[in-house]
Amino acid sequence: MWCSRIALRRFQRIAVTPLNITGGLTSNVQREMSTLPRVYVTRQIPPEGLKILRESGQVQFELWDSDDAPVPRKELLQKVKGVDGLVCVLTEKIDAELLDAAGPNLKVLSTMSVGFDHLSLDELKKRGIRVGYTPDVLTDSVAELTVALLLTTSRRLVEATHEAKTGGWGTWRTLWLCGYELANSTVGILGLGRIGVAIAERLAPFKVKKFIYTDIAPRPELASIINAEYVSFDELAKQSDFLTVCCALTPETKEICNKDLFSKMKNTSIFINTSRGGVVNQEDLYEALSTGQIAGAGLDVTVPEPLPTNHPLFTLKNCVILPHIASASYTTRNAMSALAANNLLLGLRGEPMIKELKL
């Protein structure tokens, strides 16, 4: 608790608004600044990124000075008019309408996310807009959270704390709140990338027997790090005791986890998703969980977000739902904001970004 208070205070000290940037400057400096590239930042991003933008002397920026709610679409469409650069987060849909509103000055988009399903890549490419994103810096945090969610789900921790708090804890019982253990299990990874490898590395000490994965094609270099075997999609479903989804959301992976997959899984298996909600058909998942087709699911991502509190998935004891927090550690979110800021500045200078999407 003390830790989060200190972090919050630090955040409040460093955070700047557009007013702080220009406030107190001489009119000469203000005139000079008005020739700098204009940037709109769609969220109050963590302090490291703001500091980099502010101290760069390279841009003038304005931001939606809140982290509580996304900038309303109407305001966003107004604010992006004529900007040279845009820093966004994953709640902003960057589509043809927005890019048209921004106009031809927009040269660089920098998203503070590893996922890019909120971006219309074709539209960005058509307009020659370069795109930065934030992979790698969040890998550890996402892998840690995935392991936490997996254990929470498989060992029924939410149910257990609820029982303890609400009087359900009677005598010690032999099969009460039993779950499934990682020792001697097969862990399947759907979409093997940096994050899948990092998850497997963390799970291996739990004495997992075997790692398997599927992807568009084998990825031997990554697989060799964790000694994972490439299998078909069907085999992944059939063999996995724990199936963790790590793929990006693309037209090809949309709702790839549906009744076809769930019907092939063991009724003792646990399904975990920390990638994007759109890869799952939630009605099929509800069916699989409520009929006992699979044992449990842990989801950090859903469609929509936030998931309405009256959504049927919330009624299931064997479904643990988190509010999209996989990368939510102070270190990681600051690193993401710094990378997003640096990508933007490099892009605006016409230099290679640290992490740039190939369009």
Ligand SMILES: O=CC(=O)O
């Ligand atoms: O989900 C989080 C991200 O894409 O960074």
